[in-house]
Amino acid sequence: MAVPPAAATAQVAVIVNRANPIQNLPLSDLQRLYLGQSVTFPNRVRVALVTYPAAEAPFLLAALGMTGDRFRRHWMELVFQGQDVTPPKAIASGQELNRFVAEHPGALAFIDLAAVEQTVKIVTIDGRAPADPAYRLR
């Protein structure tokens, strides 16, 4: 089911572990989580952030208005400040990323929609699915 990054489409999905009860994330919550301003889901489960390099640029621009360099600088700042944060883990392989999310209850990742596997769950953003024309991460 998974496709290699080179064949991936530009449409980005946000995924979590299937056991995670959340079905939807407000964009504001997604922003806080990816910026390390919040470190837990609403159900208090600690978040394990993952980035997918092949979809990083469109995701960061759409979700945070940031480039990859600015995003990495931001995380350098958080670590330097001594904050209780775990920087995002970059996983280049779609299959490995799906496996990581399936194995970690607190995982939060973005990936090309076409690379999403059945072992993980897509969450809507502001109530909209990736196929929705008004999806915020286009």
Add this chain to the structure above:
Amino acid sequence: MRTLRGTVLLLSLALAARGAPAQDTQIRGFTDVIAGASDADDANAYFALGQYDLYITSALAPKWSFLGELVFEFDEDFVVDLERLIIAYRPNSHVQIAVGKHHTPFGYWNNAYHHGALMQPTIERPEMFLFEDDGGILPIHTTGLLVAGRDLTPLHLGFDAMIGNGIGSTPIADNDQPKSVTLALHSQVTHALKVGVNFYDDHIAQGTPRIYGAPGDTVTAGLTQRMFGGYAVYFGRALEMMGEYQRITHVPTAGGTTTATDAFYAYAGYRLGKFVPYARYDGLLFDPADPYYVANDEHLAVLGARYDFAATVQIKVEYRHRETDREGSVNEGVIQAAVGF
């Protein structure tokens, strides 16, 4: 000799880190190089090394962590300063209890950028947040106990409560019995907007050297220093804005006139890809009768730009116009290369 001790200390830390991979210990650093010229009397154009900052983070055990920050800088010789040493216990993801030497938790800049020139939006810290050994007027560092919370309630509130050695103290002793108390409340209103307020209270002992005073110029009677302030910081997709203000009052313990000093800065920048032109204005306005500060009102205007070659490499260029009561008007041009590694 101090350089040798610093080198030995650094090597010891590095070897300790290598020997304990299970603790997830990491060493990172920042440094910068500056060139500048000014029209001040007898001033030469110059090249200068900035601070060489090494910081170490370590996950010691579940819920326990360590952060240390060492700065190598030139002060008649290269010397090592331990700028931060923090042992933290985090019972959950929202609260921490930490002991050690911290940046005092007032304001935004003082706790966001610490000694990392690469992180700062301008070449130098605002005048109100200059380090103590650079002529700063505020107690930037405090050694003591910090209890802090963050991302609390739907308003995403955070707080800091700290008790520690006060003004005139060292990291290993206090020069009087009263401890400094810092309280701060802040909110991450949106992912781009943060606001906060703070309060600081300390006793300044008789005999404490006055800020900007000549050698031997000391406080002649005990004082209470109280500081109230706040900030608003916005970092959007393109627009960057920061504003901070602190009012510092000194009340003679034995009674007498209360004096007040105002310190502030405002910063604005606009991101155009990797290029950010910016401006900053700083002010320090003293009460001429202040018993702790030797009044020297200052206004500083900065026009500059920075360019990010990568997350870890940056160039900044600035023109500065400074006016102070004592030195008059000075114009300066500065360029800085800052890196993180």
